[in-house]
Structure formats: C-alpha cells, structure tokens
Amino acid sequence: MTITPLDTLEFDGEPFDVLAWSLALEPATSPAPRSSTAPAVPAVRPTTAPASSVTAPVPSTTAQVSAGSPSPDPIAALLHEVRSELVTAHLSAMDVQTALQQRALAGLGGEHIARVSTDLAPASPTWAEQSFAVMVDYTPATGLAVSAAPGHPVVFELPAPATTMNAFKFLARTPITTLRGADLAALGRGEVAAVFGPAYDQEGVNPAIRLTDGAHGTLTEVLEIAGREGPWARGRLRAAGRIEGHDPVTAATELTWQAAQVFAMRAGLQLCLAGARFQAGEPFEVTVSAPMTGPVELTADVVQIDLLPRPWLRINTEIRCAGQVVARVHGLTLEVAEEPGLPIGPEAGGEIPRFLGRRNAFGQRALLGEFHMTHSARGDLGIALGPEFSAYAGRRATRMPNHGLQLCDRVMAVDGRRGQLDAGSSHTEYDSPADSWYYLESANASMPNVVYMETSLQSALLLGYFLGATLTSPGEDFSLRNLDGSATVLREVDLRDKTIQQTSRLIDTTVLVGVVLQTFSYELAVDGEPFYAGESLFGFFNAPALANQNGLDNGEFVPTWLDSQEHRPAVRVIDVAARRAAGTGLPCAVGHLAMLDRIETVDSAGAFGLGYLRATRAVAADDWFFGYHFHLDPVMPGSLGVEAVIQAMQEWTIDSGLAAELLAPEFVLPVGVSLSWRYRGQILATDERMTLEVHIKSVERRRGRIRVIADASVWKPSMRIYELTDVAVELRDADAQPW
Template identity: 50%
Template sequence: MTLAEDTLRFNETVRFDETLEFDGEPFDPLRLTAAGSSAPVGADLAPTGGAVPATVPSPGPSGGSRSAAQIAAVVREVSAAVAAAHDSALVAQLALSRLALAGPSRSLGAELPAPARLPAPGRRPSAPPALTAGPAGPATAAPQETSPRITEASFKPLARTSRDALDAADLAALSRGEVAAVFGAPYEQHGVNPDVTLTESGVPTLLGWVADLRLRGGAQSAGSLRAGLLPLATTPANSGSTGGGPVGDALARGLLAAAGQAVRVFALYAGLHLCLADARFVPEAPTEDPDGRPRTGPAHPTASVRLTDAGQGWDGAGGEIQLEVGTIDLLPRPWLAARVLVHADGRLVAELDDVAVTVRERPGAPVGPEHGGAVPADLGRRNAAGERALLSEFHMAHCARGDQGIGLGPEFGGYRGRRATRLPGGGLRLVDRIMATDSRRGDLRGGATHVTEYDAAADCWYFADTANASMPNCVYMETSLQSALLLGYYLGATVAEPAEDYSLRNLGGSATVLREVELRDATIRQHSTLLSTNPMPGTALQDFSYEMAVDGEPFYRGESMFGYFNAPALARQTGLDGGRLVPTWLDAFDERERPAIRTIDVAARRADPAAPLCARGQLALLDDVEVVDGGGRHGRGYLRAQRPIDPGDWFFARHFHLDPVIPGSLGVEAVIQALQEWAVDAGHADGMARPGFVLPVGVTLHWKYRGQLLPSDGTFTLEVHISDVSRRPGRVRVTADASLWKPTMRIYELTDIAIELRDEGAPSW
C-alpha cells in the first residue's frame, strides 16, 4: 500500500477538524506556463513522430533559447520539489491521523515521522499564547491545546466533577471551606476538614475567576487552569531591573500568594484533601521521599519569582494566571507543585516556578490505623455514595511505596525502605479503599473478611490500551488478587518476624466471569475472605476466596493461593517440572519433522493505527506470534511467542517497589493477546459490523505459577494449544491451554484460558 493510499484509508476511518490540503488545481509540471507566454512550458517537449526539438524558445534577459535538456531539468527539479512537499504533507497528515487514533495513552510526538514531530513536552513557548475572551470579559491568554498523555503513571484524582470554571461566588465559597458546595457531593467530608480553605485567615482572595480546569492539561499532562488575577496591593518592581532580575518584595509576596491560591484550587479540584482529617494547606513541598530519604524538590519559600523584560515596571494591576502542574502525588503527604505564568495587557510579565502546596494534618491528628489495625477515628475519606472509608488511597499508596506504618499500623513501620510485601504501585495499584473489615490482627486461621473498592475511571490507561471492548483480563485478575493479598498482609502474616524480608508471590487459582459488564467509570466492590494460613520454614501459604461486584451485582468470582517467601525460599523455586527444562511442543520436534510455521506480524499490525482489536501502548506485550495450523496437543492449532525482557520495562517499577518482578497477570495477558491475534488473523471477525473482545462468561480459568520473571531473565516464551472454537449468533469463543517459560524452566500453566469475539449487540452466549 502506498503512503497516499494509507492516508486515504485513515481519512475514511476518522474525521479530522484540521487536515493538510492544497489550494487550487493539482500541479501538472507539463502545463507550467512560462512568464509572458500563453503556452505552457514543456508544450513543445511532447514528442512529434518520436522527435524532440533541440531547443525551446525561452524569454529571458538574453532573449536566447534554452535547450530541451535544460527545460527538462527545470521541470524535473520543480516536479521533485512539489512531490517532496506533497509527500511531507501526507506524512504530516498521516502522523496526525495516527496520533488521533492511537488514543490518549500515547505521548505527543512519540511515534511521529520526523517532518511532523511536535515540540517536546515541557518546552517553553517562545512567545506568549494568543489572546481570547476570558470569563472576566477582557482579552486573556488562552491555554496551549495539547492532547493529554494518559499513561499508567498519570495521577488518578480522588474525586471528579463536571465543573471546569469557577466564578467569584465559587471562590468565596472555597475560601469558607465549602468544597462540596462548589465541586459536588464526591468532595463531601462532613466537616472533618474545616481548615482546608482557598485562603488563609485574614488573606483576601486574589483570584477573580477560574477557567479551563483540566485534570490532564499542561505540558506534563498533570493538570492546568487559568485564573483572573485581581490587582495586587504592591509597589512596582525596580524599574531598572532586567528580565529575571530583582522583584519588589511586596510584588513578589503578592504574586506568590496569588499563585498559591491557584495551586490550592487545583489541589481541591483533584481531591487531595479527601484522604486526611483535621488537615490544612501548607505552602511547601515534602522534604523527604516516600522511603524517608531527604529529597531536593520544590518548596514555597524558595519558589522563584521572575519578571520578564516586558514586566519591568509592572505594578501588579491585575492580569491572568496560567498554571501547569508539574508534580502531583499522595506521598509522603498529598502535594503538588506547579509552574505559573502571569500575563497582563497581552504580555507575559512574570514567571513563578515550583509553587507548591501540601495537605498536612495538624500535630497529633491521626493519619492511619493504630496498633492492631484499629481505625477508631474518621480519617476523612468517603466514597462517592457518602460511606465512610476505613482507609483511603493515601494509605494504599503508602502500602505500595511508602511508610507501611501509616498504611497498615505501627507494627509495619520497620518495613519502610525495605524489600517487603507491598501492593503494586502507579497504574498497577488497583485497590483504592478499605471500606469494612471483620478481622483481628494476628488471627490467621481463616474466616477473616474485608470489603475494598476500586474506581475504574474511564480515562484509566488500560481502557485505551486494551484490545477488549471493556476492561482487560489482567485488570480483572489484579484488582481481585490485590484485595485478597491486602487482607492477608493486614492481618499480620509477616509481623512475627520483623527482621525478615519477605516477598509475596501468587501461586495459582481459578476465576470465573459471571456476567458481561461495562466497567468504565464503575466503582468495583471487592469482597475477600481468608480461608486458611499454612506456615512453613521461610514460607507461609494463604488461601483466599473473592468476589467482585458493581452496583451490588457480582460479576467475577474466584479463589487463589499466595505465598510469603524469604530470600532462600524464593531461590529454591524449581518450576513446574522439578527443575528440568522441558521444551515447548514445537521444539520437541526433530528439525527434519518440524511442522510448517507461519508468523503473525503483530508489531506491523499495531503500527497501523486503523488496525482494530489490537493491544497498544503499555499493554503491547507481543511483537509476533508463530502459528502451526492444526498443530498442538488438541490438533486445533498451536501458537508460540517470545518476548524480550527489558530491565527498563515500565511494570518493574510498579510490581513491586524494591522487589521487581513481572506480574503474573501480564503473563496471562500475553497469552490472551496471542489468542486474540490468531482469532483476527483467522478471520473470525469477518462479517461482524462492530466486533469486540470480551471476557467469556461461565468459563473458569485455572492458573498455576511456580516461578517468577525477573529483570535479568532476558526473555520469556509462551505456547498455546487451542482446544476448542465454538460459535453462537454474533459470537466466536476460543478456548485453549497454555504454558510460559523463563529461560531455565517452565513456570506458568493455564487451563481453559478463553477469549470471545462478539459483534456489538449480539445475544448473550
């Protein structure tokens, strides 16, 4: 397919508001008309009886004639230039097409051809933004429009609102601490944080309005807003100072105060205050990282204020603020830092870097469980239905990569900065809150239960990256398993040996999808029960049952076993075959008898943004799949794939902090993707108007893990034996058995792993 054909196919798939086009008639080099002549240049170059004239009249300063070769050379040069320009335009348009179709998880410019690459994120514009009419009426500086880059590292706010603009009355309400009255019920705390306000006592509101509140705005896609700056009661800066030079103290204080209020607006908008009680805003950033090490980072007392050349002599008589969040986090306390630009009269007059705010509890106020895991006080968090949570996203973040003494109770404080049992972090942390528990710390016999919640926001990274019509299988597995492991750890499975470093590994289980459900913007409620605990030297095994529900209706149920292993026990793993390296089904053949193999080029299909039903972004786990048609143990088809392991792969930083290992759920997801690619390649989507992959209802997946994939392993290999292909109206279901190898042993075994391809609106299976 040519570049032009490729671009036309993309344009038939998606409509663009802006395209690159040519005005006028298409260029024809043989009809180019010379100056002062009605005949097109090259008209006399057309062969006549096979002869080409030696010269062609060409007006010029000398009045002489140019040779046919010279004219032909000029035509070729002009034609080549125009063709190159046309190709560049097509490349640029194709890049825009790919960017739009790739979804919000892609970084701007990450995959664009060089001619169409966008400016690097975070690069400062060379000129102030264009002016538009803002909420206050006069011309204001419009924000730079960029597509949000949503990745698993993107901050997930604790509450959401449809409000994207605030007027003076709203800002006055925020100054009184009436957050829920402005942003809505999800921000309600029922009076536990009366001091979380827009302004400090006695400080006037310096903002007249707020507009363009964006959770994913700004150069870092971490958030942005615009705000009207009211006149500051200041004296002008030294009129003789140069750009970036001295700023008058009163003006600097006024700018810092106004910028600080803008930062507070965004902190409230993102719900940073919702995970603490009896808290307040403090104008600073953390002085230590989540592991307790000193950090060098932005802090309000050292935030820089610079006047531009255009701002010399500016007296603070009002203008507009543009705020872009650079960092936003829950650890060690909820905080954010931002860059603020100030415009006045259409000019950029001031720049403020590292303007930060932290939500911090008052001295002595409780922030987490007490000894034994008791949560006697209201810690501030409520879910969207107004129910009080025992522990919040703040505590789960500490369980993942911070101070587990804050997350679980003082008994766990010694694990800070050590390899220990943890929740995954970043976008792989799929438990948000503990809502209820019926358990007693130290009682590991079985019967303990808890209820947790996870908010599957529609803009979570995996919805954009999956080939599924809704949530991918790996997230089903992770959110259910994480809730279960959290219960076992909360009960104190490791605290009897506080000096020992334990790693947690899933050993196997089974799970069944009970019904098809759309999970975008759903709150998943997880019910977990500890069935038993079996201690052994260097190891403890725990069995759990679990169920997940939405709106009170279960949709997923399973059981699973976890193991806590110290370093010697973890090193004794022998895989599924007693330490022997058993070959794959394909490798067991003698070279002379090996069956014919064909390859599905997954990477090439993924490179086409119009290719449907393809995992992308951070869920792009395979580049190719080998197929033996009619092969495998069941004679229905055999698949094999190998994936390189890069120590820099994104999931190692998330799973787990200080104990990196590939999540077992992503190994299962790789098998599912191999099956999905085979189903598309085999034509099972043909004839479907709007095909999509769903998790099959009623098929119980069984998995067994007896090893781990580490950053040093280099590669992993999977194989799939297709056991059944079944059809119903508008649906095709493929079932298989599978295994996965690290270089030295087979470590995963999957039974009855299944995918389902269905046309939208098809009747249930």
C-alpha cells in the same frame, strides 16, 4: 550561598523530595554528585521574558555547594565578591520590607506562604531585574522565616512528563471544570463539597481547608481545570483574576497560591487526612517583568503531584495583563498536613483511632484511603498498616503494586483481628476512570483481563497482609507470590468511571519454615451486582524459599511442543508489530500492554489438533513493569503473562479470519468460562526472555459471537513456570445477545 533546611516530617515516612534548598549566587559549571540521603538540587528555567527586558542568569545545570567545591579563578572570585557585597546591601534594605510583609502574611489565615514583596513604583527602570529567590524555613515552633535575593532564581529539578501509567488519579470524580465567582466564594468558606459535589464531603473534619483571600491579587473566575494537561501532563488551571495596588510580587504570589489551593481541592488531596491544613513547602521564584494592575489572566501548570510523604503539588504560573506576560512564579509548593499530634493511620493491632477523613462516593466512611494504599506501595508501611510494619522500611517486603498498577483505593471494612489468621474478610473499593491507561491501550472493548486479575488479587492479598501474615516471623524479609487460582466473569459490564467493590475472604493459612500460605475467595461487584468471582492461593516467601522454586516440572526443562517435534512442521508467522503500526482493522494492544510483536502458528496442530501458537518476548531490566511491581522486589506480574497469552489468541482469531464472520466485532471477556492458573516461578529482570505456547482446543459460535478456548504454558529460560487452563477470548457484535 544560603542553605535553608525544610520542615522535616514527623512520622516514619520517606523524606520529602528535597531536604535542603540552595540559593545560588553563581551558576554551577557541572552538577554535583548525588548524595545517598538527599536528591541533587536541579535547575529550572523561567520562560523567556519580554524582548525589552534582560533575563536574570539561570544555572543550566544542578547547583550545589559542598566543602570540596573547587575554588574559582581570581577574576571570578572578584566578581563573586562584588556581587555578594551588592546582594548583602540589597538584603539589608529589604529586611524592613520583609518585616512589614510578615504582617500581611499573618492576614492570610495563618497559611505558611513562601514569598517576598517589593514596593516597586511604576517608574522603576529595571523590571527585568525584579526576580526574587524566596527562602523559607518553617517549623510549628518558630513559624515562618523568609529571606530573598534579587536576580537569582531558586533551582529545582524538572521532572519528566507524566505517562499514562504514572499519571496522578484524582481522588474524587466530578464534572466541574470551571468555577464562577460564587463558587470561589464558597471555597473561601470551606464549602468544598458544595462546589465539587458530595464525593468531596468530609463531614466537617477539615474546616481549615478553604480558599485564601488575597490582599493584592484575587482569582475572580476559574476558566478550566484539566487533570492531565500542561507540559508535564499533570494538570493545568486557567483563571481570571484582579490585581490591586503596586505590589506585584505579593499579587503574583497570592494568585499562584490560590490557584494551587483550587487545584489541590479539585484533585481531592485534602481527602487523605482529617484535621488538615494547607501549608507552603520549598522556596520558589517570583519574576516580575512589567507593571501590572487590574484584570489579569493566569495559567498554572502542575509540575509534580503526589501523596507521599504527604499530599502535595508544585506549580508554575504565568500571569498576563492586556495580553502581555507580566509575571511568572516557578516552583510554588503546596502541602496538605495534619495538625500536630493527630493520628494519620492505623495504630498497633491495626486499630483505626479515628475517622481519617476519607468517605466513598456513597457517603460511607473508609477505614483506609488512597493515602494509605500509596504508602503500602512505595512509602511507609507503618503509616499504611500500623506501627508493627514500620520495621520494614528500606527492606524487601510485601507491598502493593504502585502507580498505574495500584488497583485498590480504599479499605472500607475488615472483619478479623491482627494475628488471627484462620479467617477474616474485607470490603475494598477501586475507582476505574474512563481515561485509565488500560482502557486506552487494550484491544478489548472494556477492561482487559490483566486488570480484572490484578484488582481482585491485590485486595485479597491486602487482607492477609493487614491481618499479619508476615508478622509470624517479623525478622524475615518476605516476598509475595501468587501460586494458584481460578476466576470467572459473571456478566459483561463496562467499568469505565465505575467504582468496583470487592469482598475478600480468608479461607485458611498455613505457616511453614520461611513460607506462609494463604487461600482467599473474592467477589467483585459494580452497581450492586457481582460481575467477577474467584479463588486464589498466595505464598509469602523468605529469600531461601523463593530461591528454591523449581518450576512446574520438578526442575527438569521441558521444551515447547514445537521444539519437541521430531519433524518440525511448517510455521506461519503473524506480524503483530506490523498490524500495530498500521493501526487498521480491529484494535491491537499498544503501549504498556503491547506484550508481543511476533507469533508463530501451526495450523491444525497442537495438543487438540485445532491450532498451535508460540511467541517469545525479550525481557530487559528496564521493562516498565519491574518498576511498578513491586517496590524493592521487582518481578513481572503473572497476570501479564496471562495477558500475553490472551493477546496471542486474539491475534490468531483475527489472522484466521474469524472476525470476518461478524459485522462489527470487538473483543470482550467471555462470560461463564473459568480460567485456572498455576504459577511455579517468576520472570525476573535478569531473565532474557519469556516464551509462551497456546493449544487451541475449541472454537464455538453463537449468533453474533465467536469464542475461542485454549490451554497454555509460559517459560522462563530455564523452566516452564505458568500453566493455564481454559484461557478464552471472544469476539462479538455490539448488539449481540449474551452468550
């Protein structure tokens, strides 16, 4: 067993996925327990080799070695000793080849590519045995150290496939999905923006980001780059290449490294940093199963991709020659890292020390980009906001929502100084790709209300946090909660593939014992025209203050209207789950947005005599939103409670036959109706259910349009916690004139 530590990161961020890799000489019989400091090292299975070959043994479970591991039986011990002696002899013979390969590595521009090569002649009788686990130890001081053993694959964890909610969002948009030889040559010169478009321009701050030439294997054409394809739904690249000579391990590694570089550049990973370079990460495995030379085809599947702690991706590749699989590479990891000593985030006071490498689609420099927003959600707050926030590591602290609920990409400007909480403003941006989960899962024709609310509120809260709202009591662990607000849709707009630009203004701050209250106004615009505006009150609460929430009715439990009736009226049930399953008629909220399955309705009833709705939703600790909102402080977003009310109203509108009055109706957010909300409590993972009620108060008609407006409330088991005024839904024909 050989243990080789990885390069450690030199900022106060989270450790990289795996802290140490093990080269196992025997398959493990059972997984070792997870350490509290380092994830377990899991197994990967190479795809099946050709029938004429013998596949090298692969551990079927996690392989780790510790001081307390049980001793093998005598036969197993003897086999282990024999195998170890053979491996030791083989490694001795390979030392010379490894040294020679170090010279070849130096010719690749200094990138730290983890690989080993064997000079296999075409007459070699055991191609299936040419499987090498490559071990890497890289530090800036000592450079690259490589060792390997044949027939024993590196093992690493197979992650779950990406979902629509946690899918990686490319940092820049481009229509380019194929590359010719001239395009690859341009990438080799570092001309990324010339190939993928101006959204990738970094003003020359990343000259080291370029496609590496291969001495033995070279990509000649990229046939496809897809962002959410492949077995892990994280991306796939298909390419043509060419192999020269009789060094298949090196050739396979070079082709895979080039594929990783191209995908990383297309995804925009280099946009996170200035003064960046590509470097290899953990060890990986190369398996050669047949001779190969001349033209080849390569398929690279992205296994993992993320921006924490630095931008990185891991890929598996399969290489075919004349239609036959000739090589596989498993677990090659590419990282994007800054040159040592370069600042990568704000300094003390929130000062930005230099251009950090991110520009928006309009060519303007950003203060902070997606890299920093991701750290603000689930990484190191010191990197996101400045060293004053590093003390929050591992503590419950105010954070942005993460993954698919992280709806602020860039901070373009801040007018204000840290510690001055009486006023300030910010300009932020969010890119809304057309394939985002909320477009796919909403009943609306465009963006659902929950994303309007979350986008606007997140940018506002980020301003207050950046200016130092919680630094008034740095020893406290604060939770952020939205308390009040109102917002109005100003015009109908399709936001697919648009960049939403927001201006947020801090109106005032009140600092109390254990609580900081801040009021903001905000306006969202697209293509230079505002489309949404509002105002909201936020509270930063320490644990005792948060525990003292007593709801909207001074701690008393007030029942729903239906439960308070002396003579219970007849109730009609709308079966939302059945309509969702049928998939017919008007679209229904699905997936993560499917908040309700069943709605009770009383016709011509409620506070206004026009209709009453009540629905409940079971709450479980594994509900998806608790993992996304917030890291270490799980709570259901209030905006999802509002979304549940809107969905109940949409279903009532359909069930009441109002949609039948229109030719081709679809749901839109009503223009000009000011939605107001008050939150005085929260839905936690320990709550068993959420209950809502809706009082329909108007049904209005215009040519090609029907608008329904209501008031509503939301309960947790012990109290009423949300009060909503003028919640509105609207059906319209596609060609209807504006309201």
